[in-house]
Amino acid sequence: MTAETTPSLSDVLATVRVVSLPLHTRFRGVEHREAALIEGPEGWAEFSPFVEYEPAEASTWLAAALDFAWRPQPPALRTEIPVNATMPAVPADIVPEVLARYDGCRTVKVKVAEAGQTLADDHARVRAVREAMGPAGRIRIDANGGWNVDEAEHAAHALAEFDLEYLEQPCASVDELAELRARLRRWDLPIAADESVRKAQDPIAVARAGAADLIVVKAQPLGGVRRALEIVAETGLPAVVSSALDTSIGLSQGAALAAALPELAFDCGLGTASLYAADVVREPLVARGGVIPVGRLTPDDELLRAHTASAERTQWWHARIAQAHALL
Template sequence: MRVEKFSIPLKTPLSTAAGEIRERRGFTIRIDEGMGEATPLPGWTESYEECRETLTEIDDPETALADLDDRPAARHGLSLALMDRDAREEGVSLFCRLDDDPVEEVAVNATLGDSSVEESADAAHEAVENGFGTVKCKVGARPVDEDVRRVRAIREAVGPDTAIRLDANGGWTREEAGRALAALAEYDLEYVEQPLSADDAAGHRELPPIVPIALDEALAGRTVAEIEALADAADVFVLKPMALGGVDRAVELGRRLENVIVTTTIDAVIARTAAVHAAAALGIERACGLATAGMLAEDIAPDPAPVRHGTVAVPRGPGLGTDGPWDGGGFDA
């Protein structure tokens, strides 16, 4: 087992209600020919140092998975390396190994960070010009009235046929969320993601049913049974394999719940490609949050699943279908 560290800056910091993301630091994992990635993001996963310590202490990758429930990023990387290895040995693509009848192409949304009214509208218009049928805008970091103006401008910029999603990253109070949903209902939103804090399941259940609600952060750190218990608190569930502890867990959960999408935590190419395989295995028709490569200033390997006109073709090669240079100055684990 070989573990190497990496650090990738974002082209432009991504502003959210939960804070600003400037870089993604993580680890690549190689087991024989299998490749995995552990890219922690505090708030969704363990810290970078906790992930590093966990990976360096693993002696037997095959048996270590059972002890990593509280280290989702580490478990994601390890389980992915094992799955990729096994799929490569069988000579099949990972998404075909995960499901007998996967889709071969996944629709994806464009992500707009927190920005001014004019900048938000311009970014949304550009996304539609580039072929995206769905745009997702970060909200919750500004006053509700300003976010409403931003959404109005986005709808005017993209027209009636483009789906609009909002993501508040838990940034609203119950009062703010109720006021925001009432004001936003006229803009025909696909859903608002995580309007309240992750631990406020009761608040999500009590929100007025005027705009569909999605849960994201609320799923992090929970068991499958605990997440299933939230089925009445939202209309859509956002599955982040890195936060859930692996592609295998994301696919298992996606089969248990209705109305799911798969997104990344702005990962590097290995984890991002794995999320594409997960979405394909689940046969998801909604646009998924997988068009995040363009947010990175660089990457650790060539991208085998680039976004073209708002969709991603799933790699057909063995395993993940990606290869990478393993010269990151890492450490043996």
Template sequence: MHIPSVLRERGIDRVAAFSIPMTTRFRRITERDGLLLHGPAGWAEFSPFWDYGTAESAAWLRAALADATAARPAPLREEVEVNVTIPVVPPVLAHRLAAVGGARTAKVKVADPGVSLAEDAARLEAVRDAMGPAARLRIDANAAWTREEALAALPVLDRAAGGLEYAEQPCAELEDLAAVRRALEIPIAADESVRRAEDPLRVARAEAADLLVMKVQPLGGVQRCLDLAEQAGLPVVVSSALESGVGLSAGIALAAALPELPYACGLGTATLLTGDLVEPPLYASGGMLPVGRRDPAPELLERHAAGVELTARWEERLAACAAQS
């Protein structure tokens, strides 16, 4: 693959495109694809989703470049607690997935288009049944609800879950998040309001959330996230963008470097892919993930190598983003 000169100048000497099938459809995708970049500090992942334009994807490239060219911040912990992520699946499957990785916290996706509140409630009941009364259950609505829908749905789901730890991005707009936060006892986490906003700190200043979700790639890198977290003054949950183990290890590095880490992180997503690029794969055990940079295994990069056409699309995308980064 051709490496743009601005990347070559920074020491990027290898680029490889990968594609890994998902175990269950998530975010309307069935395959997770992206690039790995190799530079002076090691391997990094560049994998913006295809519905992200060049300007937004350029932040993902800045994150990958920073990770491939500079050392990660010193870790304050050796492992990071994670939640298990439950996609929008039937209760029987949700019950089974809740046990994967030994997590004591689950994040259950809700409010997908065409899925009823009763189905979301049944999924939460199944996860509570599987994990027991001591587990923490959170939901993620991905900004699907209006203020009124959120005010109606959240108490129902809170009851079905036997208590929610928090609700992630129930509504899109800050005013609605703030209103829901004021009206209900359930803590509110901001995700899209952080990673897709022009100003990721606006939600904190507006007092529209109790905590912030941070993802390394869309926010431009581990160090940028550390700076934002300090400025926001709110607790942070580090979460994945469904990366391979290479990208996940950057999220783990962020979680390991945050001065406070009061919540389990959404980094236990490698099991949503049918394979990983690192060996052993970055699967949670006892609800924990180990800290440390992970390089891809050559035979796994080969096994999951993108085809000719997909590789060409990534080459074009890398050139477009490099021109803007």
């Protein structure tokens, strides 16, 4: 959005509803997820950068929310999106319980390289997923940049017996990803870049360096559906659409992105509403038959009231929106 088309701060704050939603399982270090929901002329959108993100990074998330709430979105090329299950860094014996929340999903993204855990923990978790999914299931692992190159290569070999679809952000830097990709080339194990796209000043650098086989794109962190589509086109790489632990409102924006992609070769990480013990819509965007529908959603007033964040936290989010808005 341009300065001329960006809604005023007062217009934005007039509709903001801040919620705090409980999770079934601790994920990314939190047991409750806070989000600010914003209503514009086109409908509801979500602003939910993680609390540790600074205003400059958060402003990109706000740009995405305002674009979704104030502007019509690119045409949808499909009406439903195939999604993967997401497996937090839980003990192996919890795996069946988590998978039971994902109806019909044929792909599982498994979190690995969790702080305080070992490769043996990862191995046990991935083994449990493979046993639950059977030989036809697809497994991808996500290290969130938690390994160096040697650790990532060792982990890839250790987990290769489980027939991995790809490694997501095994190392933090583009240079490390490029080196690892060269080492693993003969193993035919693709590398997916996430943080090296969504947190980078130059999201195309990972493609320019030959450091990834595919990219993970997320509507909120990249500034909205249009900007994410531009990045996919500029990299020329296959894309997986994912979420950032969004509520169903945020997931509907991710679904709009996935629906607008010319090609959608991978199951998308948009089934994460199953990680929530509560949501803001009566029919959350959880997987049914392995897919979620495309379309805008409206939060339920009763659920908004039930999960409204404290006055202190609401004030904090209002101040955060003001800081981010000033940078647009």
